Amino acid sequence: MSTEKDKTNTLIINDIMNSFRNKFHADLAEGESENSVFEKLVAYLITCKHAYDYDFNFQNISTGQSRSNSGHEMSIDSAAVIVNGMVISDMDDLGNVVVNSGGRINLSYVFTQAKNKGHFSDITAEYGKFITGVNSVLRAKSTDSFYTNGLNKFIEMKNTLESGSVHTEKGQKSITVDGEVKVYPYFVISGSEKSKECNLRGAIKHIANNNANLADIGNYKINGPLIVGHETLRKIYDDVFIxxxxxxxxxxxxxxxxxxxxxxxxxxxxxxxxxxxxxxxxxxxxxxxxxxxxxxxxxxxxxxxxxxxxxxxxxxxxxxxxxxxxxxxxxxxxxxxxxxxxxxxxxxxxxxxxxxxxxxxxxxxxxxxxxxxxxxxxxxxxxxxxxxxxxxxxxxxxxxxxxxxxxxxxxxxxxxxxxxxxxxxxxxxxxxxxxxxxxxxxxxxxxxxxxxxxxxxxxxx
Incomplete structure (x- = not known):
């Protein structure tokens, strides 16, 4: 149940939400809920932070969660594959980008989970599910009927890139990933970060254990994971839109x-x-x-x-x-x-x-x-x-x-x-x-x- 404090914190980013609705009204359903819009806003902005390309459809990075497939999205709202600064929408797009890459690429994965709530005090379980979901998806060696279509699309692109060979219109093309594959997981709420340290004091050990499990995957450079509020979101918004x-x-x-x-x-x-x-x-x-x-x-x-x-x-x-x-x-x-x-x-x-x-x-x-x-x-x-x-x-x-x-x-x-x-x-x-x-x-x-x-x-x- 939302509290007055939750509503107050949500009002602080209402201008961002309204701007996002106006810019992407064609991609949002009529009467789409505040929570759903916030999830898509976070997915778009956080992905933009790590990409040169802003002209992507945020639907292409959505995991496709819905009431009918709850849990199949692994508590992940969005999962983006970024190659040389470009957000990859599907396997065909991947082939086109790789053709022009010269055979060497920079590769990053960006994950988001957004909660339209005013404080961090009760996120421990949700954060744990999110990091566990990211862990499972990064370890996945193949697609799985349990996952949503959005996650399976991500897994297919991830595994193809990491195999070192991508099918293009000109045939198979070998690629080399420069350095480590970078992973950016973000857990975002609409509330303020001012109370974050106090709210999370009792959950530090639990959060650290989840983060350690993610780091144990190997082969990836895990950045964070980051737990942020509307202050960080506002800064990214200003960078992207202003x-x-x-x-x-x-x-x-x-x-x-x-x-x-x-x-x-x-x-x-x-x-x-x-x-x-x-x-x-x-x-x-x-x-x-x-x-x-x-x-x-x-x-x-x-x-x-x-x-x-x-x-x-x-x-x-x-x-x-x-x-x-x-x-x-x-x-x-x-x-x-x-x-x-x-x-x-x-x-x-x-x-x-x-x-x-x-x-x-x-x-x-x-x-x-x-x-x-x-x-x-x-x-x-x-x-x-x-x-x-x-x-x-x-x-x-x-x-x-x-x-x-x-x-x-x-x-x-x-x-x-x-x-x-x-x-x-x-x-x-x-x-x-x-x-x-x-x-x-x-x-x-x-x-x-x-x-x-x-x-x-x-x-x-």
């Missing part, structure tokens, strides 16, 4: 004057360079993940392991050895290996704060998807490496810059605090190298410029 928001230092961007540009709807042009430490504010979320939805208007998605992209990535490390020295070769080649970044945005404010801050809202990177993804991958790779090395060292080394590491090591040696000097020295060299690579990358320049028009800002080089 657009991303970023603030960065614009001191290397300059107005590019042109006469009569306003008659074309262009209000301002900016051109110049951004160091990556500023550019990453445009392409990365606060948690360090890439903003996939800012590339949805790109001419092409990320192509990953092409020879050109490999060359771009190699140029970032060329000229830097394990000692952290840098002869500048990589920086020069980086410019030669890509043609800059083109950004469009709905709103731009320049000269904020001290005069060097720029804010863009509702933006898209329409050229530079490859460069952006490679920079993100390279930065994330060394960030993860740095964290891993730091976890193996005494805490007093964590906040030291590369210049102070050797001094701290010498002091610890004098004071008899080092048990295995050779191993310690080896780790410190790795630590210093990772720090220097990240420092150098943060100062790597990315070519960028911008044009402002009524609804968008277009940037080009």
């Amino acid at each position: 657009g991303a928001d970023a603030k960065f230092n614009m001191r290397n961007l300059f107005p590019f004057e042109r006469d009569n540009i306003q008659r074309h709807g262009i209000y301002a042009i900016y051109t110049g360079y951004l160091p990556f430490k500023e550019y990453k504010k445009i392409i990365q979320e606060d948690d360090g993940s890439i903003k996939a939805n800012i590339f949805s208007e790109n001419v092409r998605g990320y192509l990953d392991k092409t020879h050109i992209n490999k060359s771009i990535k190699e140029s970032l490390s060329l000229g830097a050895d394990d000692s952290g020295s840098d002869d500048g070769i990589g920086r020069d080649l980086f410019f030669a290996m890509n043609n800059g970044v083109t950004i469009i945005t709905k709103h731009l404010q320049a000269g904020l704060g001290t005069g060097s801050l720029m804010q863009i809202k509702g933006y898209q990177i329409v050229n530079g998807c490859q460069t952006s993804n490679i920079l993100h991958e390279y930065y994330s790779e060394y960030s993860d490496r740095l964290k891993d090395i730091q976890s193996q060292l005494p805490e007093n080394y964590s906040n030291l810059g590369p210049e102070l590491i050797n001094k701290q090591f010498s002091d610890d040696m004098v004071n008899g605090l080092v048990d295995n000097p050779q191993e310690m020295k080896k780790r410190l060299i790795m630590l210093s190298h990772a720090m220097r690579v990240l420092r150098r990358l943060n100062h790597q320049f990315v070519s960028q410029s911008g044009l402002s028009i009524p609804r968008k800002i277009v940037s080009s080089t």
Whole structure:
């Protein structure tokens, strides 16, 4: 039974629900229940968060649950297969995407379970069923008459992709999945996240056990699972329907004057360079993940392991050895290996704060998807490496810059605090190298410029 608190929390996202109904009225049944609309809203938004493609029919990712087949959907509302940023609707669509993939793909699975309720206090059983359902579907080696048609379609596509061979109109095509298959399970309620920690305090162990069972499958990189409320949903909605928001230092961007540009709807042009430490504010979320939805208007998605992209990535490390020295070769080649970044945005404010801050809202990177993804991958790779090395060292080394590491090591040696000097020295060299690579990358320049028009800002080089 819903409470007044439930109703109050539901009202907070009513504008999202109404906007979703208006946009997808043709795909929703007349008089469809609030709960059903909320489930489809969550399925669409969460899937969009992990895809470049927004133009998919959310019915194609629905598990097809109904009163007549209750339980056969395994407590999963939606199950999406995403290949190279594209949401795959069926086996024919899969064949078409694979034909254009070059034989290498990025593969992700996104699962959702949505509950239109105001608090997290009684979700333990529902969450357990959801994670168990995801576990069962990922382990499924074949379709099963017990499952809904939607789940069987997902299982068929999953198993085909993981087999390494896909039937296309041109015959069988071999494919290779780059890295691990990423899995994103989301349990979402319409209530606020403010009380989540308190509400779930007594269920922490139960939730942890479910998550551990999911992680035990192997062969997948499980992200989360995430339990979220309307705050996260609202942010994703804003990114999808309104657009991303970023603030960065614009001191290397300059107005590019042109006469009569306003008659074309262009209000301002900016051109110049951004160091990556500023550019990453445009392409990365606060948690360090890439903003996939800012590339949805790109001419092409990320192509990953092409020879050109490999060359771009190699140029970032060329000229830097394990000692952290840098002869500048990589920086020069980086410019030669890509043609800059083109950004469009709905709103731009320049000269904020001290005069060097720029804010863009509702933006898209329409050229530079490859460069952006490679920079993100390279930065994330060394960030993860740095964290891993730091976890193996005494805490007093964590906040030291590369210049102070050797001094701290010498002091610890004098004071008899080092048990295995050779191993310690080896780790410190790795630590210093990772720090220097990240420092150098943060100062790597990315070519960028911008044009402002009524609804968008277009940037080009």
